[in-house]
Amino acid sequence: MTxxxxxxxxxxxxxxxxxxxxxxxxxxxxxxxxxxxEAWCREYKGTSSPSPATAAxxxxxxxxxxxxxxxxxxxxxxxxxxxxxxxKGAVLVDHxxxxxxxxxxxxxxxxxxxVFFMDAPVSGGQQGAENxxxxxxxxxxxxxxxxxxxxxxxxxxxxxxxxPVGSGQLTKMVNQxxxxxxxxxxxxxxxxxxxxxxxPKKVIDAISQGAASSWQMLNRHKTMIAHQYEHGFAxxxxxxxxxxxxxxxxxxxxHLPVTELVDSFYAEVQDMGGGRWDTSSLxxxxxxx
Ligand code: NAP
Numbered sequence: 001m002t003x004x005x006x007x008x009x010x011x012x013x014x015x016x017x018x019x020x021x022x023x024x025x026x027x028x029x030x031x032x033x034x035x036x037x038e039a040w041c042r043e044y045k046g047t048s049s050p051s052p053a054t055a056a057x058x059x060x061x062x063x064x065x066x067x068x069x070x071x072x073x074x075x076x077x078x079x080x081x082x083x084x085x086x087x088k089g090a091v092l093v094d095h096x097x098x099x100x101x102x103x104x105x106x107x108x109x110x111x112x113x114x115v116f117f118m119d120a121p122v123s124g125g126q127q128g129a130e131n132x133x134x135x136x137x138x139x140x141x142x143x144x145x146x147x148x149x150x151x152x153x154x155x156x157x158x159x160x161x162x163x164p165v166g167s168g169q170l171t172k173m174v175n176q177x178x179x180x181x182x183x184x185x186x187x188x189x190x191x192x193x194x195x196x197x198x199x200p201k202k203v204i205d206a207i208s209q210g211a212a213s214s215w216q217m218l219n220r221h222k223t224m225i226a227h228q229y230e231h232g233f234a235x236x237x238x239x240x241x242x243x244x245x246x247x248x249x250x251x252x253x254x255h256l257p258v259t260e261l262v263d264s265f266y267a268e269v270q271d272m273g274g275g276r277w278d279t280s281s282l283x284x285x286x287x288x289x
Contacts, residue, residue: 004061005029005030005049006027006028006030006055006063007082008064010065011129015155016063017029019132023154025151026046027045027047029041030050052075053084053085054085056085059087060090061093061148061151064095069099071096072096072102083109083110090115091147092118095120097121097176099244100167103168107165116140119168120139135156136158137162137172138167139163140164140168180242180258180262183282186216186221187282189203190203191286220232224283227284230277234276235266235277235278236275239266242263243263245259269285
């Protein structure tokens with residue numbers, strides 16, 4: 001069994017670290033809000049550490065799943081950050097959705113200490129994390145990927161090495177770009193159906209086996225029709241992700257017109273008080289306007 005550390009026991013990290021402990025790996029966890037780490041230790045076999053540095057000290061592989069670039073820099077490079085506790089030859093696997101740039105920056109800094117870095121953002125949401133069915137997009141060396149792949153299989157249904165450090169994050173950006181336009185399309189379809197006097201549920205039954213089908217349609221139409229948005233992937237997180245996509249597009253000198261437009265729609269959903277609503281709440285915006 002590999003000695004592991006997990007930093008960030010949020011919606012995603014808590015169940016992911018749980019899967020690792022269930023597999024029998026010794027896991028040392030750190031969470032900024034200590035109560036969550038204590039709750040985790042009551043539920044799973046593992047130890048709680050007072051800082052990221054101490055959590056990382058004896059680990060062969062350290063996982064992080066925090067918020068944005070700034071949060072990741074803080075837990076890695078901060079005063080009591082992971083960097084102060086790493087042993088030579090260890091691997092840091094980052095599951096947060098952050099920029100490709102910060103991934104490359106951290107990989108370079110850690111390399112000087114003979115520590116390896118792999119960006120490994122996930123998709124599949126809370127449900128995927130809880131059921132151990134995440135898709136993981138990785139960026140890093142092949143030998144490092146092979147070292148950590150088996151451990152990540154504890155909570156994944158698909159794990160793909162996309163290329164060098166940063167490639168995992170670039171792939172996650174593609175994922176979010178694809179979702180943005182699609183959710184707006186689905187929202188417009190359901191809005192149109194309602195205004196045209198059709199039964200939206202019957203419409204979905206009729207078209208969901210055809211070319212218009214999507215994960216969003218299959219998994220979100222019921223709650224959208226019921227106007228329920230207090231679940232799922234939060235608009236605030238989506239805006240963070242789309243801003244990462246827009247910055248990368250600028251670097252690539254390309255335009256993402258639909259992504260930019262949908263991002264501005266999400267800003268309006270935030271203004272409606274929907275920052276924590278699921279991304280399918282684009283329909284709520286249409287109904288309001
Ligand atoms: P979350 O529930 O808000 O949890 C974030 C975790 O990171 C918490 O444990 C938080 O500690 C910790 N954290 C944040 N900033 C920190 C800092 N500066 N220092 C130390 N700890 C810090 O978020 P989540 O939903 O688990 O998402 C985590 C990452 O996965 C994000 O990058 C998100 O975009 C990505 N992701 C999320 C989903 C999803 O469906 N939720 C799906 C795919 C990808 P506290 O408990 O103290 O706040």
